[in-house]
Amino acid sequence: MTISRRSFIAGTALAVAAPFKVNSAIAADENLFPNALRIPPLLQPALSGDKKVFDLVAAPGKSEFFDGILTPTIGFNGNYLGPTIRVRAGDHVALRVKNALPDQTTVHWHGLHIPARSDGGPHQIIEPGSVWEPSFEIRQKASLCWYHSHLMGQTGEQVLRGLAGLFLIEDDESKALDLPVDYGVDDIPLVIQDRRFRRDGRFDYLSSMHDVMAGYKGDVILVNGTVAPHVVLRRQRTRLRVLNGSNSRIYTLGRDDGADLVIVGSDGSLLEQSVMQRRLRLGPGERAELLIDMEIDQQVRLMSYPDVVNTRQAGPGMMMGGMSGNTETLPILELRAARLETIDRAMPTKLIRVSSWSAAQAARTRTFTLDMAMMGMGGMMGRGGMGAAMGINGRPMSMDRIDFKVPLGSTEIWEIRNTTPLTHPFHIHGIQFRVLDRDGAPPLPQELGLKDTVLVDAGSAVRVIIEFSDYADSERPYMYHCHILEHEDAGMMGQFVVV
Numbered sequence: 201m202t203i204s205r206r207s208f209i210a211g212t213a214l215a216v217a218a219p220f221k222v223n224s225a226i227a228a229d230e231n232l233f234p235n236a237l238r239i240p241p242l243l244q245p246a247l248s249g250d251k252k253v254f255d256l257v258a259a260p261g262k263s264e265f266f267d268g269i270l271t272p273t274i275g276f277n278g279n280y281l282g283p284t285i286r287v288r289a290g291d292h293v294a295l296r297v298k299n300a301l302p303d304q305t306t307v308h309w310h311g312l313h314i315p316a317r318s319d320g321g322p323h324q325i326i327e328p329g330s331v332w333e334p335s336f337e338i339r340q341k342a343s344l345c346w347y348h349s350h351l352m353g354q355t356g357e358q359v360l361r362g363l364a365g366l367f368l369i370e371d372d373e374s375k376a377l378d379l380p381v382d383y384g385v386d387d388i389p390l391v392i393q394d395r396r397f398r399r400d401g402r403f404d405y406l407s408s409m410h411d412v413m414a415g416y417k418g419d420v421i422l423v424n425g426t427v428a429p430h431v432v433l434r435r436q437r438t439r440l441r442v443l444n445g446s447n448s449r450i451y452t453l454g455r456d457d458g459a460d461l462v463i464v465g466s467d468g469s470l471l472e473q474s475v476m477q478r479r480l481r482l483g484p485g486e487r488a489e490l491l492i493d494m495e496i497d498q499q500v501r502l503m504s505y506p507d508v509v510n511t512r513q514a515g516p517g518m519m520m521g522g523m524s525g526n527t528e529t530l531p532i533l534e535l536r537a538a539r540l541e542t543i544d545r546a547m548p549t550k551l552i553r554v555s556s557w558s559a560a561q562a563a564r565t566r567t568f569t570l571d572m573a574m575m576g577m578g579g580m581m582g583r584g585g586m587g588a589a590m591g592i593n594g595r596p597m598s599m600d601r602i603d604f605k606v607p608l609g610s611t612e613i614w615e616i617r618n619t620t621p622l623t624h625p626f627h628i629h630g631i632q633f634r635v636l637d638r639d640g641a642p643p644l645p646q647e648l649g650l651k652d653t654v655l656v657d658a659g660s661a662v663r664v665i666i667e668f669s670d671y672a673d674s675e676r677p678y679m680y681h682c683h684i685l686e687h688e689d690a691g692m693m694g695q696f697v698v699v
């Protein structure tokens with residue numbers, strides 16, 4: 201198959217993705233972002249009594265990421281990724297998820313505070329041809345959440361092929377803030393993913409043991425499934441709702457003009473106040489909301505820059521080169537302002553109130569040590585043999601084992617310890633937590649909101665505090681796991697029940 205001109209251009213983008221002289225190389229090539237950013241459509245619900253009912257169908261398809269080259273993909277209600285589900289706090293929501301794939305799947309609502317039976321983790325399998333109908337009430341703050349496959353041992357592959365979408369929650373408190381909310385116009389969702397392609401167009405997945413150990417990395421960046429995208433803005437102020445939907449890559453986002461990012465939201469809520477920073481690290485599963493003000497005819501590129509945070513601790517005999525830090529500069533998206541409706545308002549600084557819990561309120565502390573103990577053993581390539589390779593507290597995930605029970609109504613500290621040479625994004629289902637401290641130091645300013653996923657660097661310990669206020673169910677567990685999907689699939693996951 202011949203490689204088209206457009207994919208050649210994308211290839212050029214990657215060629216300059218090698219460290220340095222990137223800015224000059226990019227400035228020299230006006231055509232680095234030739235493709236209009238795709239915006240996932242908003243899914244219109246049907247109304248049934250007081251319920252909003254959303255229909256999703258997971259089905260195989262083909263996607264033309266590069267001109268004339270078809271990639272076999274899977275998506276919800278389309279070829280790749282899914283529509284955006286938008287709800288309000290207080291809504292009663294039902295979903296009808298049909299599995300039109302030849303394989304089993306599940307659909308997990310990442311970030312949602314809902315009962316375990318509706319959570320869509322590995323126990324809620326949807327058989328081919330069948331429909332799963334969870335329902336729940338939205339009892340949480342305005343935020344950008346998401347949904348994705350969570351099939352035991354195959355989450356990485358199903359998400360890679362396209363089974364993910366956004367789940368937006370709005371509420372009165374955030375509406376009152378005068379933030380942009382016109383979806384696709386000044387409120388722009390960005391699902392950032394990286395992929396590798398074979399010459400025939402198929403995704404290249406798990407072709408080396410490195411993909412499993414370090415996590416899968418691609419050399420092509422997709423944003424909402426668009427290669428080398430630009431977006432044309434029509435309002436002066438834009439809100440970017442960013443999901444790192446990658447299997448394992450951590451991004452260090454920044455603007456190519458050196459101006460600060462204005463960060464207003466984290467995973468499960470807005471921040472208490474906006475934060476200005478040149479760079480923002482975002483791990484797999486994490487979300488961030490950014491504001492950007494543009495001037496007429498201005499162009500700003502959102503990039504991912506190298507960072508060296510993770511090279512602190514190389515274990516004996518372990519390869520460190522770029523295993524988890526960013527060693528590359530990657531172009532993500534070009535923002536283009538043509539004609540602009542201007543506004544005359546300062547960036548908001550004070551935002552919302554977020555509940556917080558003090559360490560003294562916690563009934564107990566649990567510790568979670570992430571293990572890659574069997575690193576370097578053979579036979580771990582391919583899905584089948586990876587089961588026992590990784591774990592938490594010395595044990596790989598087992599579907600039949602509940603790791604512990606949390607009493608309903610209790611507040612707990614969970615301390616995540618990382619003695620491995622990689623950064624891991626630790627995620628907990630069913631709740632939103634606050635970050636209490638990182639190696640005893642206060643959380644990062646961009647973490648001063650509710651979160652469900654937190655980066656834990658090599659050699660660090662992070663403590664989070666969680667209130668388990670609802671939804672006891674002694675039978676059905678919630679998961680906690682590393683959100684590097686290859687690690688999760690290899691067993692770096694566990695399960696708890698709230699009783």
Ligand code: C2O
Binds near residue numbers: 485681
């Ligand atoms: Cu986003 Cu258990 O996952």
Ligand code: CU
Binds near residue numbers: 308309311628629630
């Ligand atoms: Cu989750």
Ligand code: CU
Binds near residue numbers: 625
């Ligand atoms: Cu991990």
